Amino acid sequence: MWRVTLRTTLARRARLALTLLAVVLGVTFATGSLILTDTSGRLLDDQFRTATAGVDLTVRDAVAFDSAMGVEVTRDPLPAKLPERIAAVPGVASVRPQVRGQGLLEVDGTAVVPSGPSVLASWVPPPLGAFTIRSGRPPAADDEVVIDEDTARAHRIGLGDTVTVRATDTGRLRVVGLAGFGARGGLPNSTIALVTLPSAQRLLRLGSTVSEVAVVAAPGVAPEELRDRISVELGAGYEVTPSRDIAAAGAAAARDQLGWLQLVLLALAAAALLVGAFLIANTFSIVITQRTRELALLRAAGATGGQVLRSVLGEALLVGLAASTAGLGLGVAAATGIRNLAGAFGVPLPEGGLVLTARTVLVAFAVGVVVTVGSAVGPARRAAAVAPVAALRDATAARTGRLRVVAGALAAVAALAATTAVLAAGAPVPLLGVAALGAVGGLALLGPAITPILVRLIGRPLAAAGVTGRLANESAARTPRRTAATALALALGLALISFMAVLGTSVKSSVRQSYAEVITADHVVESARNEMLGGLSPAVYDRVSRLPEVAVASRLRYGHWRDGDATQALTAVDPTTLPRVTSLHFTAGNLAALDGGGIVLAEHVARDRGLAVGDELPMTFSRTGTRSLPVVGLLRDGDARALSTDYLISLDTFARLYSEEMDASVLIRTADGTGRAAAERAIKAALAETPTAQLRDQAAAVAGRTQMIDQVLGLVTVLLMLAVLIALLGITNTLALSITERTAEIGLLRAVGMTRRQLRWMIRGEAVLVAALASVLGILLGVGFAAATVRALGRDAPTVLAVPAGRLLLVLAVALAAGLLAGLLPARRAARLDVLAAIGTP
Known part of the structure; x- marks a missing residue:
C-alpha cells in the first residue's frame, strides 16, 4: 500500500500542486516569524552584552524596578565622591565614572533625528568601553567629540568637521574620531556622541555628579563577592549589579517593545495556516470523490478500510513533508522581507544575520505535517468507508448530514450567547475571541446547508447577465460543500482585514473626537519623534510661556508606575494652567485638589477598583517605592482619554516621585488680539533652538497619537494579504479539480453549441461568485465583531463606531477582481478540452 500511495501521489502531483503551495506559504510565514523574532532577540542580547563588555559590576542609584513598558527608568545621578569610595573597597581593580544622556546632533545647521535615541555619553576607553576607535583618536579636550561610523557615513561627517550637540546645554564640538560598537559601525537607529567626562557633565548640567560607575574586579576576586562588599560599603541607596544582569535586563526591556509584533506575526501565521487547512481539506475531499471507483476497486482487490485510510493520510504526509521543507527554506527570505516591511511601516527592527534554531526547524515540520495530515483526516475517513460495490456506480455528491447542521446551529448559538454576554452582561472582552471562533466553526458546519440559498441570492446579478451566468450560478449551488469550504477560506482573511480596518478607524475617530472636545488650546508643541515619555526639553516650555503672543502655556508629562505585576501610565499636569487650555468634566472632586499631592482617576478606574x-x-x-496617594477627583472617561491616561497627578507631585524632566506636550492659548499666523511665527522662532520640537494643530496632534495605530494597521493588512492569497489559490485549485470532475458536462455543453468564450466566462463567473460569497460573509463577520469589540471597549471610555465604507468597498472590489483572476487558468483549461474526448469521459 505504501508503494501504491507513493505512485498515486506522484501520478496526481498536478492536482496537489496548489495545495502544496498553500502549505508552503503558511509554513513560510510561520517559520519566517519565528526566525525574525529569534534574530531580533539574539541581536538585542548581543548589543547589550557588548555595551557592558569588560565591566564586572555597575553601580547605580537604587530603584524599585528597572523598566516599564519597554522603557528603562531614569535614575538619580551619583555623588562625585562615590567613585573614590568604591575604589577603596578591597578587591576593586579599577573604577570608571560614566555619564550618559540625550544629545541631538546637528550638522551644518540640520538636525540629525534618528528613529531611536540620540545618545550623548562620556568616553570610556577599552576594555571597559563598548566603543572602539576606528579612525582618529579619543576625545581629550572639552570641545572634542567622537561620533559613530554609521552616522558619519550617512551624513558625510569627516575628521576635523564641527558638529553641534544639543543636550540640556548646547556645544559646538570638533570631530576627532569615529567609533564602532563591537563589530558594528554604531547602534541601530541611533546617533552616538562621545565626549570627555567634564564635557558630558556640562552639556547635561550634572555638575560634578555621574550617571553610574563601572567596576572591574581584581584578579582572583569573584564579581559576586565584590558585589556584596561594595553593597555593604554603600548601603541600600545604591544598586550594585553584575554587568551580565544589566545586559539581560536591557535586552528584555527592548524585547518588550517588540513583543506585540511577535504576537501579531504568530497570530497572522496561524490565520494563514487555518486558511490553508480549509484548502487542504477541500482539495483532498474533491480528490477522494473523484477517486471513489479507484478506491472501491482497491477494496474489492482486498485492501482494508484501514489500509485505504493510511494510504490517503500517507499522501497528506508526503505533501506536508515536502511543503515543510520548502517552507523552511523560504522562511529565511520571508524573515528578511518582514523585517524590511516592518521598517517601511515605521517599526524598525535590529539588523544583522538571521538566526535559525532547532526549535524553528521542528516547528516548521510539525506545523506543515500536522496541518496537512490533520486537514486530510476527514476526507481519509470517508475514503476508508468506500464500499467495494461503489466501483459499479457513479459517485454521488456528499449530502449535508443532520448532525452537522445541528452542530453548526449550536456553535452559532454559542457564539451569539458569548457576544451577548460581553455586550449585555459585561463579561470580559476576550470572550469575543471565543465567540468569533464559534462563529467560524458554525459557518464551516452550516456552510453546505446555507450556501445554495446564499449563492442564488448573491448570484442574481450574474444570472441576469445571460445563460453563462445562470450556469455558473447553478454550478456553484450544486456543490455546496465544495463552494462553502472554498468561500470560507477567503472569508476568514477578508474578515480579519475588515475587523482591523473598522477597529482601527473607530479607535482613531474616538481619539480625535475626545481630543477635540477636551483640548481647547490653539496650538500644541510636541516632539516630532513621539517618544513614549515625551521628548521636549523643559526649555521649550520656558521659552514659549514667555512669549507676549502666548496668553497661557500648560505642559504635560508622562510616567510609569507598577500596579502589582502590571505597569500603568500616568499624566502629570499643572492644575493652575490646565483648565485654561482644556474643558474637563469632573463627576467628583476637582482639579485644584491635586496641589495637595493627590491623584485624579478616570471614572471607570474608580468603579473597577471600588474607589471614591x-x-x-x-x-x-521606581524612584521612591510604594506610595499611597489620596483620590481627590474622578474625571469623565472621555476626558481622561484625551489626556492619554486614566491617572492624573500634579507636576509638583511628579517631581517628587520621578527623576525624568522631559515634557510630553505643551498646550498653548494665544493672547487676545494675536492672529494665528503671528502666533505661529513667534512660537516657531522660539522653537528654533530645539529642532525636534514641533508645532502642531489639533489634527497633527491627533495624528501623532494614532501613528502607532496606522503603522500596525498597515503592516497587519499587508501581511494578511498572504492569507487572502492562499484562499485565492483555493479558488483556483477547486475550479481546476472540478474541471476534471465535470469533463463530460463541459463536453456536452460544447456539443450543444456553447463557445469557448462562453465556457471561459462561465468558469470565471463561478470564481467571481465564490469570491463574492466570501466577501459578503467575511466583511459582515469582520464588521460585526469589530462593532461588538468597539461597544465592549466603550465600557471603559466612550468609543465611537466608525465604519470605513470606502476602504471596505475597496476590499470588496479587490476580492472580486482577484476572484476573476483566480478563474483564468481553470477557464483556459476547460476551454481547451477536446469535445469528443470530453463527451466520452465516464
Whole structure:
C-alpha cells in the first residue's frame, strides 16, 4: 500500500500542486516569524552584552524596578565622591565614572533625528568601553567629540568637521574620531556622541555628579563577592549589579517593545495556516470523490478500510513533508522581507544575520505535517468507508448530514450567547475571541446547508447577465460543500482585514473626537519623534510661556508606575494652567485638589477598583517605592482619554516621585488680539533652538497619537494579504479539480453549441461568485465583531463606531477582481478540452 500511495501521489502531483503551495506559504510565514523574532532577540542580547563588555559590576542609584513598558527608568545621578569610595573597597581593580544622556546632533545647521535615541555619553576607553576607535583618536579636550561610523557615513561627517550637540546645554564640538560598537559601525537607529567626562557633565548640567560607575574586579576576586562588599560599603541607596544582569535586563526591556509584533506575526501565521487547512481539506475531499471507483476497486482487490485510510493520510504526509521543507527554506527570505516591511511601516527592527534554531526547524515540520495530515483526516475517513460495490456506480455528491447542521446551529448559538454576554452582561472582552471562533466553526458546519440559498441570492446579478451566468450560478449551488469550504477560506482573511480596518478607524475617530472636545488650546508643541515619555526639553516650555503672543502655556508629562505585576501610565499636569487650555468634566472632586499631592482617576478606574474621593491608591514608583496617594477627583472617561491616561497627578507631585524632566506636550492659548499666523511665527522662532520640537494643530496632534495605530494597521493588512492569497489559490485549485470532475458536462455543453468564450466566462463567473460569497460573509463577520469589540471597549471610555465604507468597498472590489483572476487558468483549461474526448469521459 505504501508503494501504491507513493505512485498515486506522484501520478496526481498536478492536482496537489496548489495545495502544496498553500502549505508552503503558511509554513513560510510561520517559520519566517519565528526566525525574525529569534534574530531580533539574539541581536538585542548581543548589543547589550557588548555595551557592558569588560565591566564586572555597575553601580547605580537604587530603584524599585528597572523598566516599564519597554522603557528603562531614569535614575538619580551619583555623588562625585562615590567613585573614590568604591575604589577603596578591597578587591576593586579599577573604577570608571560614566555619564550618559540625550544629545541631538546637528550638522551644518540640520538636525540629525534618528528613529531611536540620540545618545550623548562620556568616553570610556577599552576594555571597559563598548566603543572602539576606528579612525582618529579619543576625545581629550572639552570641545572634542567622537561620533559613530554609521552616522558619519550617512551624513558625510569627516575628521576635523564641527558638529553641534544639543543636550540640556548646547556645544559646538570638533570631530576627532569615529567609533564602532563591537563589530558594528554604531547602534541601530541611533546617533552616538562621545565626549570627555567634564564635557558630558556640562552639556547635561550634572555638575560634578555621574550617571553610574563601572567596576572591574581584581584578579582572583569573584564579581559576586565584590558585589556584596561594595553593597555593604554603600548601603541600600545604591544598586550594585553584575554587568551580565544589566545586559539581560536591557535586552528584555527592548524585547518588550517588540513583543506585540511577535504576537501579531504568530497570530497572522496561524490565520494563514487555518486558511490553508480549509484548502487542504477541500482539495483532498474533491480528490477522494473523484477517486471513489479507484478506491472501491482497491477494496474489492482486498485492501482494508484501514489500509485505504493510511494510504490517503500517507499522501497528506508526503505533501506536508515536502511543503515543510520548502517552507523552511523560504522562511529565511520571508524573515528578511518582514523585517524590511516592518521598517517601511515605521517599526524598525535590529539588523544583522538571521538566526535559525532547532526549535524553528521542528516547528516548521510539525506545523506543515500536522496541518496537512490533520486537514486530510476527514476526507481519509470517508475514503476508508468506500464500499467495494461503489466501483459499479457513479459517485454521488456528499449530502449535508443532520448532525452537522445541528452542530453548526449550536456553535452559532454559542457564539451569539458569548457576544451577548460581553455586550449585555459585561463579561470580559476576550470572550469575543471565543465567540468569533464559534462563529467560524458554525459557518464551516452550516456552510453546505446555507450556501445554495446564499449563492442564488448573491448570484442574481450574474444570472441576469445571460445563460453563462445562470450556469455558473447553478454550478456553484450544486456543490455546496465544495463552494462553502472554498468561500470560507477567503472569508476568514477578508474578515480579519475588515475587523482591523473598522477597529482601527473607530479607535482613531474616538481619539480625535475626545481630543477635540477636551483640548481647547490653539496650538500644541510636541516632539516630532513621539517618544513614549515625551521628548521636549523643559526649555521649550520656558521659552514659549514667555512669549507676549502666548496668553497661557500648560505642559504635560508622562510616567510609569507598577500596579502589582502590571505597569500603568500616568499624566502629570499643572492644575493652575490646565483648565485654561482644556474643558474637563469632573463627576467628583476637582482639579485644584491635586496641589495637595493627590491623584485624579478616570471614572471607570474608580468603579473597577471600588474607589471614591477620599480613598487612597497604593502605587509603586521606581524612584521612591510604594506610595499611597489620596483620590481627590474622578474625571469623565472621555476626558481622561484625551489626556492619554486614566491617572492624573500634579507636576509638583511628579517631581517628587520621578527623576525624568522631559515634557510630553505643551498646550498653548494665544493672547487676545494675536492672529494665528503671528502666533505661529513667534512660537516657531522660539522653537528654533530645539529642532525636534514641533508645532502642531489639533489634527497633527491627533495624528501623532494614532501613528502607532496606522503603522500596525498597515503592516497587519499587508501581511494578511498572504492569507487572502492562499484562499485565492483555493479558488483556483477547486475550479481546476472540478474541471476534471465535470469533463463530460463541459463536453456536452460544447456539443450543444456553447463557445469557448462562453465556457471561459462561465468558469470565471463561478470564481467571481465564490469570491463574492466570501466577501459578503467575511466583511459582515469582520464588521460585526469589530462593532461588538468597539461597544465592549466603550465600557471603559466612550468609543465611537466608525465604519470605513470606502476602504471596505475597496476590499470588496479587490476580492472580486482577484476572484476573476483566480478563474483564468481553470477557464483556459476547460476551454481547451477536446469535445469528443470530453463527451466520452465516464
